Amino acid sequence: MRPPADDDLARELQQQEVAGGLHRFDLDRRVFLEVLGGGLLVWLSAPAALGAQESGRAAGAGGHPLPREISAWLHIDQDGRVTVFTGKVEMGQNIRTSLAQQVAEELRVPVAAIRMVMGDTELTPWDAGTFGSRTTPTMGPQLRAAAAAAREALLDLAAERWQAPRATLAADHGQIVNPATRQALAYGELTRGQDLVRQVVAAPPGAARSGTAAPGATPSGAAAPGATTPGATPPGATTPGAPALTPAAAWRVAGTAVPKVGGRDFVTGRHQYTSDLARPEMLHGKVLRPAGFKATLALLDTARAAAMPGVKVVRDGDFTGVVAPDAWTAQRALEALEARWQVPPQPGSRDLFAWLKANEETGESERGGGGGPAGAHVTGAVEPAWAAAPVKLAQTYTVQYIAHAPLEPRAAVAEWQGDRLTVWTGTQRPFAVRDELAEVFHLPAARVRVIVPDTGSAYGGKHTADAAVEAARLARAAGKPVKLVWTREEEFTWAYFRPAGVIEARSAARADGTLVAWEFHNYNSGPSAIATPYEVPNQRIQFHPARSPLRQGSYRGLAATANHFARESHMDELAHAAGIEPLQLRLHNLAEPRLRAVLEAAAAAFGWSRRPAGGGRGCGLACGTEKGGYVATCAEVEVAPAGRTVRIRRVVEAFECGAVVNPGGLRNQIEGAIVQAIGGALFEAVEFENGRISNPRFAKYRVPRFTDLPEIEVVVLDRKDLPPAGAGETPIVGLAPAVGNAIFAATGVRLRGLPLAPYGVPAGTPA
Amino acid sequence: MAPTGGRGPAARRNGIGTRIIVNGAERQVEAPPEESLLSVLRNRLQLTGTKYGCGEGQCGACTVLLDGRAARSCRVALSAAAGKRITTVEGLEQNGRLHPVQAAFLDAEAFQCGYCTPGMIVAAVALLQRQANPSDEEIATQLAGNVCRCGTYPRILAAVKQAAAALRQGPAR
Numbered sequence: 001m002r003p004p005a006d007d008d009l010a011r012e013l014q015q016q017e018v019a020g021g022l023h024r025f026d027l028d029r030r031v032f033l034e035v036l037g038g039g040l041l042v043w044l045s046a047p048a049a050l051g052a053q054e055s056g057r058a059a060g061a062g063g064h065p066l067p068r069e070i071s072a073w074l075h076i077d078q079d080g081r082v083t084v085f086t087g088k089v090e091m092g093q094n095i096r097t098s099l100a101q102q103v104a105e106e107l108r109v110p111v112a113a114i115r116m117v118m119g120d121t122e123l124t125p126w127d128a129g130t131f132g133s134r135t136t137p138t139m140g141p142q143l144r145a146a147a148a149a150a151r152e153a154l155l156d157l158a159a160e161r162w163q164a165p166r167a168t169l170a171a172d173h174g175q176i177v178n179p180a181t182r183q184a185l186a187y188g189e190l191t192r193g194q195d196l197v198r199q200v201v202a203a204p205p206g207a208a209r210s211g212t213a214a215p216g217a218t219p220s221g222a223a224a225p226g227a228t229t230p231g232a233t234p235p236g237a238t239t240p241g242a243p244a245l246t247p248a249a250a251w252r253v254a255g256t257a258v259p260k261v262g263g264r265d266f267v268t269g270r271h272q273y274t275s276d277l278a279r280p281e282m283l284h285g286k287v288l289r290p291a292g293f294k295a296t297l298a299l300l301d302t303a304r305a306a307a308m309p310g311v312k313v314v315r316d317g318d319f320t321g322v323v324a325p326d327a328w329t330a331q332r333a334l335e336a337l338e339a340r341w342q343v344p345p346q347p348g349s350r351d352l353f354a355w356l357k358a359n360e361e362t363g364e365s366e367r368g369g370g371g372g373p374a375g376a377h378v379t380g381a382v383e384p385a386w387a388a389a390p391v392k393l394a395q396t397y398t399v400q401y402i403a404h405a406p407l408e409p410r411a412a413v414a415e416w417q418g419d420r421l422t423v424w425t426g427t428q429r430p431f432a433v434r435d436e437l438a439e440v441f442h443l444p445a446a447r448v449r450v451i452v453p454d455t456g457s458a459y460g461g462k463h464t465a466d467a468a469v470e471a472a473r474l475a476r477a478a479g480k481p482v483k484l485v486w487t488r489e490e491e492f493t494w495a496y497f498r499p500a501g502v503i504e505a506r507s508a509a510r511a512d513g514t515l516v517a518w519e520f521h522n523y524n525s526g527p528s529a530i531a532t533p534y535e536v537p538n539q540r541i542q543f544h545p546a547r548s549p550l551r552q553g554s555y556r557g558l559a560a561t562a563n564h565f566a567r568e569s570h571m572d573e574l575a576h577a578a579g580i581e582p583l584q585l586r587l588h589n590l591a592e593p594r595l596r597a598v599l600e601a602a603a604a605a606f607g608w609s610r611r612p613a614g615g616g617r618g619c620g621l622a623c624g625t626e627k628g629g630y631v632a633t634c635a636e637v638e639v640a641p642a643g644r645t646v647r648i649r650r651v652v653e654a655f656e657c658g659a660v661v662n663p664g665g666l667r668n669q670i671e672g673a674i675v676q677a678i679g680g681a682l683f684e685a686v687e688f689e690n691g692r693i694s695n696p697r698f699a700k701y702r703v704p705r706f707t708d709l710p711e712i713e714v715v716v717l718d719r720k721d722l723p724p725a726g727a728g729e730t731p732i733v734g735l736a737p738a739v740g741n742a743i744f745a746a747t748g749v750r751l752r753g754l755p756l757a758p759y760g761v762p763a764g765t766p767a
Numbered sequence: 768m769a770p771t772g773g774r775g776p777a778a779r780r781n782g783i784g785t786r787i788i789v790n791g792a793e794r795q796v797e798a799p800p801e802e803s804l805l806s807v808l809r810n811r812l813q814l815t816g817t818k819y820g821c822g823e824g825q826c827g828a829c830t831v832l833l834d835g836r837a838a839r840s841c842r843v844a845l846s847a848a849a850g851k852r853i854t855t856v857e858g859l860e861q862n863g864r865l866h867p868v869q870a871a872f873l874d875a876e877a878f879q880c881g882y883c884t885p886g887m888i889v890a891a892v893a894l895l896q897r898q899a900n901p902s903d904e905e906i907a908t909q910l911a912g913n914v915c916r917c918g919t920y921p922r923i924l925a926a927v928k929q930a931a932a933a934l935r936q937g938p939a940r
Binding site (some may be wrong): 405407455668697 | 773798799802803805809810811813814815816817818819820821822823826830855856857859860865869870872873876878879880881882883884885888906908910911912913914915916917918919920922923924938939
């Protein structure tokens with residue numbers, strides 16, 4: 001199995017924007033229309049610039065008549081039903097609803113008239129995956145453009161039908177209406193008997209957002225949203241002009257708290273996650289796990305398991321698994337396997353930070369850093385500025401590995417029909433999983449179908465194909481469909497982790513708090529949000545990849561949490577060193593108006609200027625920006641006498657992500673991010689030694705629970721004048737530094753490692 | 768489902784038949800007596816609303832009512848459930864009408880990925896049966912065994928209070 005994607009926004013974006021297997025559709029547009037029964041089909045093709053980049057791969061399309069890039073389909077059938085096809089997946093972030101809202105807005109239909117087909121490699125266009133907070137800024141505008149093009153096509157049809165001036169007609173509630181004549185035609189009446197295809201060029205990725213920093217990852221120079229594609233107009237297609245997108249200020253469906261699509265199925269238990277699926281004659285599988293990482297099998301006796309009724313033992317290379325008619329028997333069979341392993345000595349969590357510093361990956365860093373040629377971002381000259389400054393500070397911060405622990409563990413159901421493979425699995429990257437399955441089983445990708453049921457969350461943790469490959473391997477051997485559901489312990493051990501890291505920060509300021517020098521080195525944890533948002537003339541910022549002792553990968557917010565923790569803790573320390581109030585120090589050094597706006601909004605809502613102090617209480621704040629979102633967090637903590645427990649009493653967070661698509665869903669994401677952040681801030685850490693995870697259970701790995709819940713107030717700044725940015729990640733980054741700073745305010749103890757206080761605040765820690 | 772009566776001949780012969788009452792219907796289950804109730808519900812009775820989350824009673828995703836009390840079905844052996852009344856999330860809805868706790872969760876949109884939701888709802892039903900008007904702190908303490916990794920606790924708290932109010936006011940269902 002391949003390692004998961006690196007924790008690196010630049011690479012994530014690269015993965016998302018470099019097309020892979022798009023051109024293996026079995027259906028061309030004609031066939032597609034026949035399958036759908038005629039009507040109106042609109043497809044989104046990607047910008048010309050990206051298409052050109054990909055032309056080398058596109059040549060492998062086998063003469064397929066499809067355009068080089070398609071990011072979404074939208075179809076209106078002969079009864080006016082709207083179906084949207086996108087490769088994005090729903091895992092609790094509510095995009096099934098927010099994307100449908102945006103289509104409804106442009107198409108002037110109720111949300112209920114739209115069906116979203118998502119994350120099915122046979123039905124939906126290729127997509128790199130659902131990660132990096134990219135759905136809202138990229139897929140949103142693309143679907144809006146498709147819907148607007150469909151709306152324009154319907155207006156054309158009605159104008160022709162009525163021989164009426166097109167400009168006098170309007171689209172409203174699933175109809176084209178002529179206010180002058182009071183005529184109205186439902187969309188289905190217009191599309192019936194039609195066989196129409198329209199093509200629009202999508203906005204280039206990133207064109208509709210602002211403020212994110214992923215150096216070199218965003219193609220530019222591409223066509224504007226909705227522009228007519230140059231050349232290669234398919235037969236039967238019309239070429240619309242650029243349909244105008246409805247501005248956010250005029251939204252009626254988007255921008256409102258539309259209830260979650262299919263919400264009722266989640267409260268009745270009817271929604272079927274991967275782990276709930278059943279197929280005819282399905283067997284249940286289990287995989288034999290090594291006794292530790294990098295272990296080799298010394299001895300295996302399968303006789304006892306193989307003798308169990310209905311049980312089959314499957315061996316292939318280093319893979320051993322069992323299948324049985326029911327899950328209980330499969331587990332018993334797994335336990336009946338007698339295996340002996342040799343586990344080599346490996347670094348443990350006690351030596352972790354020294355290891356990461358000592359095991360830097362040398363050579364040219366692929367992952368980049370602050371954007372410089374050697375991965376370093378340098379402006380001005382740090383040394384002379386540091387030497388001359390009256391206030392200076394150097395500190396080291398650390399973050400531990402943490403686990404995603406999605407409540408639905410990895411699961412897959414695999415079914416072979418001859419040499420065709422179908423796998424249902426909860427993954428953020430259905431097409432990458434398809435490609436990996438094709439590679440592992442030596443199949444053309446067109447013979448592999450991956451379907452992603454709405455998933456029991458992921459938080460960046462479900463990028464890989466592990467469970468899918470395992471289930472498919474077992475199913476092939478068994479000759480029947482197989483379901484594989486990882487146990488919690490497997491999930492905690494054999495998935496991958498948020499990278500641990502060491503961050504060294506050094507800063508200097510004038511006596512009035514003006515920053516003059518900033519140096520920042522992140523070892524292993526990642527480069528996301530490594531750039532400082534503060535105005536500093538002399539900077540050196542660098543990410544140093546290291547050889548990680550544990551398998552690591554993407555996690556909600558990536559390294560933005562670690563880098564914000566280090567930077568905002570350091571800013572707090574600098575404020576105390578300079579004798580300047582922490583909020584004032586930040587505002588003094590911040591120019592970015594959007595960041596200033598959230599900081600001021602959070603401070604005002606929190607009552608920062610009259611914050612409580614004394615009696616074990618203290619308050620802290622932090623702010624930052626990442627992925628087009630701006631966040632500021634204020635926290636109040638209460639530290640029990642003798643420091644035994646830290647309780648977060650109150651959190652106020654202000655967030656701004658451009659125009660808000662669904663304020664209800666957005667608040668849910670922000671509140672959820674704050675709660676999830678409590679774990680990494682206060683107590684979550686993966687402990688390991690010699691290739692074994694020591695705390696792979698909820699009884700030993702503490703996650704935030706109801707009793708950890710502080711009073712939370714969320715302030716959303718809705719900027720209808722700005723394009724929407726994603727919101728699934730950035731709201732998580734402010735909590736940890738705000739809490740660390742609050743603990744300092746409460747106790748005078750400065751904690752520089754995440755988690756901050758798994759066993760309380762250590763007594764006598766020097767500030 | 769029609770009651771199946773006592774142990775069938777095949778079950779008696781194998782010694783593995785167990786009678787349980789699930790959502791008001793008697794079910795005869797042929798499974799090892801030590802198999803977990805969770806496994807029986809999900810894998811043998813296709814009642815997949817009850818979720819696996821940890822297998823050690825730490826997350827609450829598998830919560831069911833056992834004779835009216837919240838129980839972690841992953842830690843209950845089939846033999847221990849014999850003859851008992853089991854209510855799963857599927858049994859809360861009556862004649863197409865949501866239980867007030869379900870209705871409140873839906874109304875407050877007290878879920879994100881929704882995986883913890885059935886267990887959370889069943890635990891809240893049990894809580895409100897014991898305490899008609901719980902405080903915020905009581906709700907937090909009594910639902911502390913149910914993990915929501917998406918962190919939807921603020922809305923769950925609101926939903927439980929909303930359901931409590933509805934149950935206190937509303938006519939008996």
